[in-house]
Amino acid sequence: VSATAAPEPELRSIQALIIDMDGVLWREQQALPGVAELFDLLTSRGLPFLIATNNSTSTRDMIGERLREMGAPIDPSRILTSAQAAAAFLLRQVPPGSRVYVVGETGLDRNLTWEGLSEATYAIRAGALFVGTNADVTFPTPRGLAPGAGAVLAALQAASGVAPVVVGKPEPHLFLTAVERLGTSPERTLVVGDRLETDILGAQRAGLTSALVLTGVTRPEHLEASSIAPTFVFNSLIELCQALRG
Numbered sequence: 001v002s003a004t005a006a007p008e009p010e011l012r013s014i015q016a017l018i019i020d021m022d023g024v025l026w027r028e029q030q031a032l033p034g035v036a037e038l039f040d041l042l043t044s045r046g047l048p049f050l051i052a053t054n055n056s057t058s059t060r061d062m063i064g065e066r067l068r069e070m071g072a073p074i075d076p077s078r079i080l081t082s083a084q085a086a087a088a089f090l091l092r093q094v095p096p097g098s099r100v101y102v103v104g105e106t107g108l109d110r111n112l113t114w115e116g117l118s119e120a121t122y123a124i125r126a127g128a129l130f131v132g133t134n135a136d137v138t139f140p141t142p143r144g145l146a147p148g149a150g151a152v153l154a155a156l157q158a159a160s161g162v163a164p165v166v167v168g169k170p171e172p173h174l175f176l177t178a179v180e181r182l183g184t185s186p187e188r189t190l191v192v193g194d195r196l197e198t199d200i201l202g203a204q205r206a207g208l209t210s211a212l213v214l215t216g217v218t219r220p221e222h223l224e225a226s227s228i229a230p231t232f233v234f235n236s237l238i239e240l241c242q243a244l245r246g
């Protein structure tokens with residue numbers, strides 16, 4: 001697959017980037033080719049960026065440390081997790097001083113209890129706004145796929161009869177929070193991701209320009225079979241860097 005740069009909108013009109021992590025910056029603990037080059041390029045061009053992730057199980061300091069180990073020292077303020085975007089969303093939705101019941105601690109609650117689920121169910125049934133960080137039903141662990149935030153949301157939805165408002169991709173809130181922080185317009189902001197049904201669909205829903213990189217879960221045959229069309233497709237971050245340089 002060669003880079004299919006559509007004539008409109010052109011990459012040179014891009015003023016900021018929102019970058020996914022897994023399958024874009026790294027894969028299975030290994031930094032992907034072009035990571036350091038990309039951040040060097042963005043810094044030298046003065047292009048603002050945010051690393052935005054559905055992952056709510058890591059804090060931005062943990063993610064920052066991981067990137068530093070991979071040779072990409074990124075200021076933690078450049079990292080936006082779905083947990084942070086959920087907090088920003090709540091600030092807009094409920095009056096200051098409102099009580100918030102959180103299911104989960106640092107990221108996903110590893111000590112989820114019947115009592116905790118019950119408290120959340122009572123609150124939702126009493127009319128509390130029900131917000132989820134992301135709807136990912138599983139996440140990978142060394143032992144296989146473990147239940148993710150989406151599995152907890154499904155349990156609460158079953159018990160309460162209320163569907164959550166989900167902040168993470170492909171819903172638009174995470175990206176719109178990122179655009180607000182970047183101070184750009186959606187169409188001049190480029191989402192770089194590896195997953196059609198979250199990164200690229202989320203970018204479309206939020207009105208952003210998108211670049212799919214084929215270093216993660218999406219294979220060229222998936223792209224051909226999908227109705228979700230990214231604005232640009234690149235084999236790797238190295239190709240994206242070449243295109244950004246023009």
Ligand SMILES: [Mg+2]
Pocket residue numbers: 020021022023024193194195216
């Ligand atoms: Mg990814």
